[in-house]
Every structure is written in C-alpha cells, then in structure tokens.
Amino acid sequence: MPRTVRILLSVAIAAAFAPPLAAQWARVAPPGVPRNADGSVNMRAPAPRTADGRLDLSGIWERSTRTEKPGEAPPGRPPLATFANLGVNMVGGLPYQPWAKELSNKRVANQRFDNPDALCLPQGPLQYHLDPQPRQIYQMPQRTLFIYESNYGRRTIYTDGRPLPKQGEPQPTWHGYSIGRWDADTFVVESNNFRGVQGGHPGDAWLDQLGSPYTDALHLTERFRRVNFGNLEIDVTVDDPKAYTRPFTVRVEHVIVADGWEMVEFICHENQMFLKMTGRQ
Amino acid sequence: MTRFTASLLAAAFAAAVSPGLHAQWPLYPKPGVPKGADGTVNATAPAPRTADGRPDLSGIWMRTTRTEKPGSAPAGQPPLASFNDAGAGMKGGLPYQPWAAQVMKKRLAEHGLDNPDSLCLPQGPMMFHLDPQPKEIIQLPHKTVMIHESNYMIRTVYTDGRKLPPQGEPQPYWHGYSVGRWDGETLVVETNNYRGDGWLDFSGSPFTDAMRLTERFRRVNFGNLHIDVTIDDPKAYTRPFTVRVEQVVVADGSELIEFICHENQQFLKMTGRQ
Numbered sequence: 314m315p316r317t318v319r320i321l322l323s324v325a326i327a328a329a330f331a332p333p334l335a336a337q338w339a340r341v342a343p344p345g346v347p348r349n350a351d352g353s354v355n356m357r358a359p360a361p362r363t364a365d366g367r368l369d370l371s372g373i374w375e376r377s378t379r380t381e382k383p384g385e386a387p388p389g390r391p392p393l394a395t396f397a398n399l400g401v402n403m404v405g406g407l408p409y410q411p412w413a414k415e416l417s418n419k420r421v422a423n424q425r426f427d428n429p430d431a432l433c434l435p436q437g438p439l440q441y442h443l444d445p446q447p448r449q450i451y452q453m454p455q456r457t458l459f460i461y462e463s464n465y466g467r468r469t470i471y472t473d474g475r476p477l478p479k480q481g482e483p484q485p486t487w488h489g490y491s492i493g494r495w496d497a498d499t500f501v502v503e504s505n506n507f508r509g510v511q512g513g514h515p516g517d518a519w520l521d522q523l524g525s526p527y528t529d530a531l532h533l534t535e536r537f538r539r540v541n542f543g544n545l546e547i548d549v550t551v552d553d554p555k556a557y558t559r560p561f562t563v564r565v566e567h568v569i570v571a572d573g574w575e576m577v578e579f580i581c582h583e584n585q586m587f588l589k590m591t592g593r594q
Numbered sequence: 595m596t597r598f599t600a601s602l603l604a605a606a607f608a609a610a611v612s613p614g615l616h617a618q619w620p621l622y623p624k625p626g627v628p629k630g631a632d633g634t635v636n637a638t639a640p641a642p643r644t645a646d647g648r649p650d651l652s653g654i655w656m657r658t659t660r661t662e663k664p665g666s667a668p669a670g671q672p673p674l675a676s677f678n679d680a681g682a683g684m685k686g687g688l689p690y691q692p693w694a695a696q697v698m699k700k701r702l703a704e705h706g707l708d709n710p711d712s713l714c715l716p717q718g719p720m721m722f723h724l725d726p727q728p729k730e731i732i733q734l735p736h737k738t739v740m741i742h743e744s745n746y747m748i749r750t751v752y753t754d755g756r757k758l759p760p761q762g763e764p765q766p767y768w769h770g771y772s773v774g775r776w777d778g779e780t781l782v783v784e785t786n787n788y789r790g791d792g793w794l795d796f797s798g799s800p801f802t803d804a805m806r807l808t809e810r811f812r813r814v815n816f817g818n819l820h821i822d823v824t825i826d827d828p829k830a831y832t833r834p835f836t837v838r839v840e841q842v843v844v845a846d847g848s849e850l851i852e853f854i855c856h857e858n859q860q861f862l863k864m865t866g867r868q
Contacts, residue, residue: 338764341756344736434857451732451739455624458732465746469849475622483618486852575750578767582856583715594868 340573343372347542354571356543363452368498368539371452373576376443377544377566386564391548394563396443399521399551403561413526413556416510420524426591427516428524433464433581435487437520438504438533441466442547442565449576457493457500462576470502477505485509485529500537507531510556520551528555543569621847628816635845637817644733649779649813652733654850657724658818658840667838672822675837677724680795680825683837694800694830701798707865710793714855716768717745718792719785719807723821723839730850738774738781743850751783758786766803768792781811794825802829817843 347358361369381393384404392402400407409417420427430436436444446463459468470493477492483506490506509529510517518527531553538546545567552560588594628639642650662674665685673683681688690698701708711717717725727743736754741747751774758773764787771787790803805827812820819841826834862868 339756339759341752341754344754435852435854451734453732460748467741467746467748467852471622473622475620478620483620483851487854488852577764578716578748578769580716580768588868594862 338575338577341575342573343571346571354543354569356541356569358542360539360541365454367452367495368500369452370450370457370500370537370539370545373447373449373570373574374545374567375447375570376445377568379566391562391564394439394443394549394565395521396440396445397522399439399523399525399563400561403563407525408558408561409525410556410558416526417524420519425522425524428522429516429519430464430522431587432516433585433587434516435466436461436464437518437527438489438507439520439549439551439563439565440522441468442549442567443521446579447570447574447576460576462579464579464581477503480505480529489531489533496536498538502533502535502537504533504535505531507533509553526556527551527553530555543571545569619849619851622849623845623847627845635817635843637815637843639816641813641815646735648733648776649781650733651731651738651781651811651813651819654728654730654844654848655819655841656728656844657726658842660840672836672838675720675724675823675839676795677721677726678796680720680799680837681835684835688799689832689835690799691830691832697800698798701793706796706798709796709798710768711745711796712861714745714859716747716792717742718794718801719770719788720794720823720837720839721796722747722749723823723841724795727853728844728848728850729841741850743853745855746853751781758784761786761803763787766790770807777810779812783807783809783811785809800830801825801827804829817845819843 345361347355349355363369379393381402383392383402386392386402395401425431430440441448441461441463444461444463446461448459448461451458451460455471455473457470457472459470460466466488468488468491470491472493475492478490483490485506485508487508489504491502491504493500493502495501507527507529508518509531510526519525520527531551534550534552536548540546547565547567548562549565550560550562551557585594626642628636630636644650660674662683664673664683667673667683676682679687706712711721722729722742722744725742725744729740729742732739732741736752738751738753740749740751747769749769749772751772753774756773759771764771766787766789768789770785772783772785774781774783776782785807786805788801788803788805790801790805792801793799794801805825808824808826810822814820821839821841822836823839824834824836825831859868
C-alpha cells in the first residue's frame with residue numbers, strides 16, 4: 314500500500330476509533346457543578362477547593378479548541394502547543410539540536426511508521442495533555458492521579474514531600490517519575506526518569522506528531538492553574554539539553570467536562586488496524 | 595514451534611516480565627500504617643475508616659498465598675478461587691453448561707493461544723482479582739476506583755446511588771458497568787454489561803453477556819480483604835456460584851508501577867502472529 318494512502322487511513326482510523334465522550338454511557342452529572350440561570354454550566358464560577366484550602370484540579374478535562382497564530386500568544390502567556398506540533402506557535406519553532414531535528418524529519422518522512430501513539434504504546438507527556446480523548450484528574454491528600462483515556466495512560470504525582478529520584482534510579486519509565494508541590498494557587502509538577510530516546514529507536518520518545526524527540530535528560534516542569542471552574546491552564550517547560558538548545562515553555566489549555574460524561578474504556582490495541590495496515594501483523 | 599513449547603514459553607515469559615513491586619522504585623511507606631512492637635505492619639489491627647465512617651478499602655493489595663483443597667473451605671466461607679481455575683476450591687469444579695465446558699476444554703487444548711491476558715487485552719474480572727501483579731483501590735465519596743497493574747485495568751465502581759443500566763445500554767465493555775453500595779461493613783458491587791467473550795480464569799472458563807457479577811468486599815482488618823464473588827451467568831453456568839478471593843495489603847511503601855504489557859510482545863512473536 315502506498316505510504317500516502319496508509320497515512321490517510323491511519324488518520325481515518327484514529328478518528329473512527331477515538332471513543333467520543335458521547336458514547337452510549339449513561340450521563341450522571343457530578344455534584345457541585347455551578348450553573349447559570351439557564352441551567353448551563355457556569356464555566357467562570359470560582360474554581361473549587363479541597364478541604365485543605367488548595368485549588369482542586371479534580372475533574373474530567375478536554376483540550377481547549379482555542380487556536381493561536383505563531384508569535385501571537387497574549388502577553389505573558391507561553392505559545393500554545395498542539396498535538397500535531399508542539400512548537401507550532403513558537404516563532405522559529407522548537408529549538409532542536411541538529412540530531413533531534415534530523416530524527417523528527419526522518420519520522421515525518423517515514424509517515425510516522427513507528428509513532429508509539431499509533432502502536433498503542435504510551436504517548437509522550439505533551440501528547441497525553443493534547444490528545445482529543447479526555448483525561449481525569451483525581452487530587453488526593455498525598456498524591457494526584459492522572460488517568461488518560463487514550464492509550465492506558467496513568468500517572469501518579471506524589472505530593473507527600475518526597476524529592477525527585479536521581480535519573481536512572483528508579484528504572485526510567487514511559488510516564489516518568491513525578492512529584493508536585495503548591496506554589497500559592499499553582500500546582501507545580503516536576504518529572505524526570507523518562508525513558509527518552511534509547512539508541513535512536515524510531516519508536517522512542519515522541520513529544521508530538523512531528524516526532525520531536527526527548528531524551529533521558531528531559532526534566533519536565535508543569536505549572537497547573539485552574540483559573541476558574543471551567544478552565545485549566547498548564548504551562549509546560551521542556552528542559553532537555555541533549556535534544557534542545559535551550560529550555561522552552563509552551564501552553565496547554567483544558568476545559569472541564571461537567572455535564573455528566575465519564576471516561577470510558579479504550580482498549581487501544583484490540584483489533585489493531587495500524588499494525589495490519591503497515592504489514593506488521 | 596509447537597504449541598506446547600509456545601505455551602511453556604509464554605508462561606516463562608509472563609513470569610519474567612511481571613514487574614515485581616520491588617523493582618527499583620523507591621519505598622515510601624504511607625502514614626497511618628499500624629505497627630507492632632517490633633516495627634512490622636500489624637495486619638490484624640482494625641481496618642481504617644473514611645470520614646463518613648465506612649471501612650476504607652483504599653490501599654495496594656496482592657492476592658493471598660493461602661491455598662485450599664477442593665471442598666475444604668472453612669465453614670461459612672465460599673471455596674477459594676485461583677487464577678488458573680475460578681472453581682479450584684469447588685467440589686466438582688464450576689457448574690459449566692455443556693457448551694461452556696467444551697469451550698474451556700478447547701482453550702486448554704490450544705494452550706491458551708487466544709487468552710486475552712496473553713494478548714495484553716483486558717483480563718476477566720476474576721483474573722484481575724487473582725493476577726500476581728498488585729492492584730490498588732481508591733475509595734472516594736461518589737465512586738471507588740480500582741486500578742490493576744496488570745493489563746492497564748481501570749475500573750470505576752459508581753457509589754453515587756445510580757442504578758445498573760439495562761444490558762446492552764451502554765455498549766458492553768470488557769470491564770463492565772459497576773455500581774456499589776454499603777451493606778453494613780460490606781461494599782457490595784454489582785456489575786453487568788460485560789462483553790461476554792472473555793475468560794474467567796487462565797483455563798478459559800467462559801462468561802457471556804448475561805453475566806451478572808456480585809462482589810462483596812470486606813476489609814476484615816488492616817491487612818486483609820475478603821471478596822466473595824457471585825457469578826450469575828445462566829447462559830454459561832447451570833447455577834449461580836460464589837467463590838472467595840483473598841487479598842493482603844501492601845504497606846511497606848511499594849507503589850504500583852507502569853506495566854506496558856504489549857511493548858516488545860513476545861507472545862505474539864512466539865505464536866507466529868507478529
């Protein structure tokens with residue numbers, strides 16, 4: 314099959330298989346949702362707080378539909394990242410090291426043949442943030458849990474005061490090792506121990522659909538702010554001197570899902586058409 | 595490669611890749627673990643309770659190492675199920691309908707070639723309970739979330755008072771649709787809307803979309819969780835039956851880790867499917 318057809322098909326499949334929140338799952342609205350006079354969700358009501366007075370990030374979140382032109386982020390805001398291209402709104406794009414740019418070019422030229430996302434392997438941290446499928450945050454006293462509907466993503470942010478372990482200890486994982494702390498109303502999450510590119514395997518470590526790589530030197534800092542009931546802003550700083558010439562910060566924006574839709578199961582590699590179409594199964 | 599070899603290899607592989615709780619993940623014991631005078635976890639201390647006074651099932655759990663001979667369950671206790679055979683502790687085994695016994699025998703004869711577990715697809719509900727990998731329960735006010743390290747399972751038990759939906763609405767799922775309520779000190783979880791082509795155990799005992807699962811969770815003390823599981827599936831079994839699952843708490847500070855089951859999937863390669 315020609316590669317062009319293949320890639321078109323894989324996009325079509327991805328679209329067809331992404332289980333919409335609107336599957337046939339029963340809708341039971343969560344308690345405590347602020348409403349407008351007309352009964353709709355009041356997205357601009359104050360953000361809820363936990364018993365200890367912190368902002369409560371808990372909820373089901375979908376990526377915002379807001380778009381932006383390169384270099385036109387509102388003042389004080391990092392450029393908006395997209396699932397397809399993390400640096401799309403950065404003037405000049407991502408500050409790749411030469412080998413990283415080359416690897417990204419190769420992955421795109423190869424029609425994303427080894428994209429972990431298409432293979433139902435874990436997505437990169439920015440792909441999880443920006444996937445069209447929803448994610449759920451459970452904020453608890455000693456930790457915060459992130460569950461991503463896409464690709465079985467599950468991430469624990471430890472907030473019990475522990476420090477980040479050294480890189481390589483524990484064994485690096487796809488999802489990394491994350492700790493969080495509060496900086497006033499901002500939840501600051503730092504992560505390391507990502508697997509990163511290992512020996513240049515084309516399937517390793519994609520930040521976006523361009524295959525922008527990251528390495529085991531990646532130190533990720535995410536600053537979460539729930540600005541009101543309906544909106545969550547995440548500024549993500551990627552500091553990976555092996556893959557990028559300087560640290561850079563991009564913006565992710567999420568909106569709440571508060572109308573009673575729930576996360577459903579997404580068995581990504583059941584009847585995996587991408588493997589079949591690419592002749593690997 | 596013969597199927598027999600493949601099956602043995604698959605078993606060896608499963609054992610080799612099961613990530614132990616004791617990988618290199620650092621230990622961070624949780625606050626509030628009752629300890630004996632010698633500093634070890636006091637498993638027989640009272641079960642913790644949530645703010646609303648319910649027993650708190652939250653914690654990381656591993657299956658017990660207790661075994662039982664068929665028909666020898668202590669008085670008043672259902673027979674102990676095993677990962678290999680949900681009816682392991684039952685005299686005469688599971689009450690299969692004839693076709694269901696046939697399916698199980700065929701799956702055994704094929705050495706589990708199509709076992710969803712080996713294919714990294716969701717395990718059946720009893721397999722999740724009895725898998726050697728740990729599982730975590732997070733009890734929240736309106737729901738209880740169960741996360742199993744094996745095969746990516748996340749299961750939500752809604753405890754907000756909603757009813758079970760009719761079968762087929764929503765679309766049936768591998769993990770089913772679960773609601774829970776408290777009966778005294780017991781969390782009673784009822785589940786329907788299973789897909790129905792799954793495996794109850796490693797032997798391949800089937801279940802159908804008619805299955806109604808009732809699980810009664812009792813945290814008898816700090817260290818022990820008893821789950822009595824009633825399987826009511828008249829299409830596959832001649833009568834409802836109840837089996838026991840026992841789990842022990844993991845309180846040494848170990849945490850669930852990621853298990854990317856289908857990364858470098860050897861079972862598919864060994865069975866010539868990839």
